[in-house]
Amino acid sequence: MFPKQFNDCIFFGAVACVLAACQTAGGSSSRYEVLKSQGYKTGSLTQSASGSAGWYLSGDGKRIFCQARGGVTYVGETGMVILIPTSGRMLKVDREAYHKHQGVTKTDAAQLSDLKAGRLRPRDVGRCTFVSN
Template structure:
């Protein structure tokens, strides 16, 4: 790439990152520390799963970062970024990894908004 193009691109990126009034993403951990309430699992504009997190005046949509969830003793789901859920056989999965994985969340907890920061991805303002 020519040096002038690289400098122009770098200038553009720096300029866009410092424009006032542009909505900035927040981390779920930071929002949780500020007592934002977590809603039930819903689907975003692009179809992916996530939660609306709000404090009354500000709202963020926080995407699901978990890729797997336990549904029952026999079933689990793979959560795709497109919003598609793929059913998996829990016994076969656990046999392949050597047993249950305590870091995999329960689907019912995700649906109810009982989430851990590890299960939550980026949070973007909705209004």
């Protein structure tokens, strides 16, 4: 019905809106770094009671939930998803089309397997909140 360029524009406009909505407040990664330096252990990617995607950190008799920072994530060598932290959902994206639209051949996105296993970079972590003792 519409020209292909129009459909591409709508798709990538929607992707940009999702990515903008995924961003959490800055400065949270420093809290994660402090907790890790204090010996807190990071669990695997999970969902909180409210459905947010993230990781439970445990140590010193306390549990803290750190929300995932949303954005694009690589899946293996050819796949890509957009992680939406507030709902814990992942949207599959065409990796080649994404890179072509961005004008790059590769981005500095994390591998989904690393996020699932709790192997995090500070930039992958959003806000951290105390859960329980």
